[in-house]
Amino acid sequence: MNAMRMIQVAFITVFLVGLYLVSLVWPGAMNGPMSIMEVNGPVAQEQATVFWYTVAVSSFLLVTVGGVFLYAIFRFRAKPGQDFKVPEQTHGSAAVEIGLIVASCVLLLVIAVPNARALFYVSEVPAERKQEAIKVVAIGHQWWWEFQYPDLGITTANELHIPIGKPIDIEVRSADVLHAFWVPRLAGKIDAIPGQINRMWMEATDPGKYQGQCTEYCGDSHANMRFLVMAQKAEDFDGWVRNEKKDGVKPKTIEEVNGHRVFMSGCNACHTVKGSGAMGTKGPDLSHFGSRTTLGSGIYVSNKDNLTNWIKFPKQMKPGNLMNLESVNMVVGDKDVKDLVAYLESLK
Ligand code: HEC
Ligand SMILES: [Cu+2]
The missing domain is CATH 2.60.40.420 (Cupredoxins -  blue copper proteins)
Structure with a gap:
C-alpha cells in the first residue's frame, strides 16, 4: 500500500466508526413510533438491555480490533526513502492464543448471560403476577388482527386495548398462513403459526398508542397488516370493556x-x-x-x-x-x- 491509499483507508475507517458512534447518541436518530430504543414497560426494557449489551461488546471489539489494525498499518508502513523490510514475524505464542480464547469467552458471556435471563423473562408472565394478568388471544389473518379477551368475553380487531401497569398474557395464533406479532416499543416479536399456540407477554407503563406490525411475510398486504395497542388508565380500560360487552347499537335514523x-x-x-x-x-x-x-x-x-x-x-x-x-x-x-x-x- 502506498501512503495515499493508506490515508484513504484510515479516513474511511474513522468516518464509518464515527458515523456508528454518532448514530448511537444522536438525539432523535433512534426514535419513532416503531423504535425499539424508545421502550415502554418491562418486557421491551429487558429486550433493549440485551440489545445494548450486544452493542457494547461489538463496539468494544470494533474499536480494539480496528485500533490494532490502524496501528499496524501506520507503524509498519514502507516509509518514503527507506528500504522496505518485512518486520520480524512471530508465530505460535501459547500465552497470546490462550489469552484471546479466554477474552472471547468472557465477551461471549457478557452477551449470553443477559440473553438467557431475557429469554426466560419475556416468554411468560412472572409467576407472582399471573393472577392480575389480562388474557388476550391475538390471531393473525390475511391481512388483519383479531383480538379476543377470553376472560372478558369480548372480541375486537386491529386495535388492542390494554390497561397500563398490568401484564398482558398473549396467545399468538394464525387463522391461515405464517404471521408475526410485534409491537416494537412494548414487546415481541413472535411468530403466529397455523395450528400452534405461541405465548408472549407485555406491559405498558404509560398510556398511549403503540404501533404494531406483522413481521413475517404473509402475502400481498403483509406490509399493510398493522395494528395499534391502545394503553389506557385502568378506569378508561374498564369503560371500554363495558362498552365492548354490549351489543352493536340498533339502527335509528x-x-x-x-x-x-x-x-x-x-x-x-x-x-x-x-x-x-x-x-x-x-x-x-x-x-x-x-x-x-x-x-x-x-x-x-x-x-x-x-x-x-x-x-x-x-x-x-x-x-x-x-x-x-x-x-x-x-x-x-x-x-x-x-x-x-x-x-x-x-x-x-
Ligand atoms: C368475503 C368476505 C367479506 C364480505 C362479503 C365483506 N367483508 Fe368487510 N372485510 C372482510 C375482510 C377479510 C376484511 C379485512 C381486510 C383487511 O384489513 O385486510 C374486511 C374489512 C372490513 C372493514 C374494516 C374493518 C377494520 O377494522 O379495519 C369494514 C368497515 C368492512 N369490512 C365493511 C364491510 C361491509 C360494509 C361489507 C358489505 C358491503 C363487507 N365488509 C363485506 C371480508 C368481507
Ligand atoms: Cu405478514
Whole structure:
C-alpha cells in the first residue's frame, strides 16, 4: 500500500466508526413510533438491555480490533526513502492464543448471560403476577388482527386495548398462513403459526398508542397488516370493556336502518355485529367499529371518505384484500354505500 491509499483507508475507517458512534447518541436518530430504543414497560426494557449489551461488546471489539489494525498499518508502513523490510514475524505464542480464547469467552458471556435471563423473562408472565394478568388471544389473518379477551368475553380487531401497569398474557395464533406479532416499543416479536399456540407477554407503563406490525411475510398486504395497542388508565380500560360487552347499537335514523338492511344482504356473511343477526367470521368483528380510530388494519384513519372508498373499492384500498363483495353477489349503489357508512359509524 502506498501512503495515499493508506490515508484513504484510515479516513474511511474513522468516518464509518464515527458515523456508528454518532448514530448511537444522536438525539432523535433512534426514535419513532416503531423504535425499539424508545421502550415502554418491562418486557421491551429487558429486550433493549440485551440489545445494548450486544452493542457494547461489538463496539468494544470494533474499536480494539480496528485500533490494532490502524496501528499496524501506520507503524509498519514502507516509509518514503527507506528500504522496505518485512518486520520480524512471530508465530505460535501459547500465552497470546490462550489469552484471546479466554477474552472471547468472557465477551461471549457478557452477551449470553443477559440473553438467557431475557429469554426466560419475556416468554411468560412472572409467576407472582399471573393472577392480575389480562388474557388476550391475538390471531393473525390475511391481512388483519383479531383480538379476543377470553376472560372478558369480548372480541375486537386491529386495535388492542390494554390497561397500563398490568401484564398482558398473549396467545399468538394464525387463522391461515405464517404471521408475526410485534409491537416494537412494548414487546415481541413472535411468530403466529397455523395450528400452534405461541405465548408472549407485555406491559405498558404509560398510556398511549403503540404501533404494531406483522413481521413475517404473509402475502400481498403483509406490509399493510398493522395494528395499534391502545394503553389506557385502568378506569378508561374498564369503560371500554363495558362498552365492548354490549351489543352493536340498533339502527335509528332512516339511513342507518337502510344501512343495516344492506349490511344484512351480504356483509353479514363475513362480519359480526353482535345482536344484529350478523355473525360472519371471515372479516373483522364490526360490533363497535364506530369507536375504532383506524380502518383496514391500521392503514387508514377511519372517516367517511376512507370508509366510502373502502366499501366501493376494497381492492384499490388494500392490495389482495380478501373483502370480496362479488363472492356474496353484492353490488352496492352510491346511496346504499352512504347508508352503510352511516350505519357503521353509528356502531360506537
Ligand atoms: C368475503 C368476505 C367479506 C364480505 C362479503 C365483506 N367483508 Fe368487510 N372485510 C372482510 C375482510 C377479510 C376484511 C379485512 C381486510 C383487511 O384489513 O385486510 C374486511 C374489512 C372490513 C372493514 C374494516 C374493518 C377494520 O377494522 O379495519 C369494514 C368497515 C368492512 N369490512 C365493511 C364491510 C361491509 C360494509 C361489507 C358489505 C358491503 C363487507 N365488509 C363485506 C371480508 C368481507
Ligand atoms: Cu405478514
